[in-house]
Amino acid sequence: MSSRRARSRQSTSSSRITDEQINDLVSKLQAVLPEAHIRGAERVSAAKVLQETCNYIRSLHREVDDLSERLTELLATTEASSAQAAIIRSLLM
Amino acid sequence: VTAEVGIAAVDDLMARSGPCDGKGTAEGDRLLRCGALELIESGFWWEASSLRLGMTISNGDGDSAAKDGRRERKRKRRAEPSLVKWKTEGEQRNYSSKLIEALRRVRRSSAAGAASAATDHSRSRAVREAADRALAVAARGRTRWSRAILCGRTLKRRVLPWAGRPKPVGPARAAERSKPPALKTKARVLGRLVPGCRKLPLPSLLEEVSDYIAALEMQVRAMSVIAEALSAVGGAPSPAQPEGPM
Numbered sequence: 001m002s003s004r005r006a007r008s009r010q011s012t013s014s015s016r017i018t019d020e021q022i023n024d025l026v027s028k029l030q031a032v033l034p035e036a037h038i039r040g041a042e043r044v045s046a047a048k049v050l051q052e053t054c055n056y057i058r059s060l061h062r063e064v065d066d067l068s069e070r071l072t073e074l075l076a077t078t079e080a081s082s083a084q085a086a087i088i089r090s091l092l093m
Numbered sequence: 094v095t096a097e098v099g100i101a102a103v104d105d106l107m108a109r110s111g112p113c114d115g116k117g118t119a120e121g122d123r124l125l126r127c128g129a130l131e132l133i134e135s136g137f138w139w140e141a142s143s144l145r146l147g148m149t150i151s152n153g154d155g156d157s158a159a160k161d162g163r164r165e166r167k168r169k170r171r172a173e174p175s176l177v178k179w180k181t182e183g184e185q186r187n188y189s190s191k192l193i194e195a196l197r198r199v200r201r202s203s204a205a206g207a208a209s210a211a212t213d214h215s216r217s218r219a220v221r222e223a224a225d226r227a228l229a230v231a232a233r234g235r236t237r238w239s240r241a242i243l244c245g246r247t248l249k250r251r252v253l254p255w256a257g258r259p260k261p262v263g264p265a266r267a268a269e270r271s272k273p274p275a276l277k278t279k280a281r282v283l284g285r286l287v288p289g290c291r292k293l294p295l296p297s298l299l300e301e302v303s304d305y306i307a308a309l310e311m312q313v314r315a316m317s318v319i320a321e322a323l324s325a326v327g328g329a330p331s332p333a334q335p336e337g338p339m
Binding site: 021022025026028029032046047050051053054056057058060061063064065067068069070071072073074075076 | 176196199200213216217218220221224225272273275276279280282283286287295296299300302303305306307309310312313316317319320323324
């Protein structure tokens with residue numbers, strides 16, 4: 001065990017990834033996930049965090065796909081005249 | 094119009110500069126450099142600066158994971174506030190206006206070539222790709238996923254001649270073995286979900302993932318707002334209303 005630690009400290013210069021570094025990044029990632037405020041500071045395993053991250057990204061992709069479909073329909077039916085373009089801009093800005 | 098032409102120029106340039114699947118090739122960088130100059134000269138300084146930033150990170154000799162890790166650690170201070178930027182209103186507004194220009198372009202092209210692009214599915218895929226490209230441009234070339242989107246989508250199915258990368262030997266491989274296999278599998282799945290991050294070591298991958306997630310969330314917010322705006326406009330009794338929320 002200690003020999004492994006010594007080796008990892010030695011080869012940090014060649015950017016060997018330490019466990020602490022991984023845990024640090026994983027906890028940062030956990031903070032970004034949607035359930036972060038529910039979980040609070042509860043320590044979740046790294047594998048679980050990665051799994052939830054994968055699920056979250058997939059659900060975001062699905063949302064974007066759904067929104068793309070919706071926008072496609074709206075674009076097809078909307079007569080984007082210059083007046084309506086002005087309305088859209090004023091709604092957004 | 095500027096945004097449209099700018100994005101089209103970036104599209105074309107990125108397609109020409111070859112795959113930037115997280116491995117900055119010398120040839121790709123050279124093309125990016127030329128393209129950046131072209132864009133600067135033609136006035137699209139913003140798109141050009143995003144290319145220049147992209148080049149700084151994927152510089153020619155950055156072929157090994159070790160060098161990338163060191164460089165990213167040096168840049169870490171600059172990269173840290175980047176997550177916050179995805180939540181700002183200004184960024185979202187900027188993205189929304191670029192997206193609307195791109196959507197108008199999609200609409201015009203699908204109206205012109207009505208026969209071929211007539212299916213809803215291909216049109217919504219065009220919308221999705223326009224949204225992703227606009228998102229990648231908004232990232233200003235600082236992340237691998239954004240660069241991969243800008244140059245990878247069209248080349249996904251092509252055979253990549255320089256796709257093979259010499260595998261890291263000795264100590265690096267031992268480093269990879271230090272992670273439990275369950276973590277490695279999940280990390281690989283995650284790497285496949287984020288564009289351009291398949292062969293990234295774990296720390297870089299996690300950095301990319303958090304930026305990618307923040308960007309996706311902004312994309313969802315912006316597209317929802319646009320969809321709401323369009324459906325409100327579409328349901329309006331007379332199109333000649335000057336302005337106002339409803």
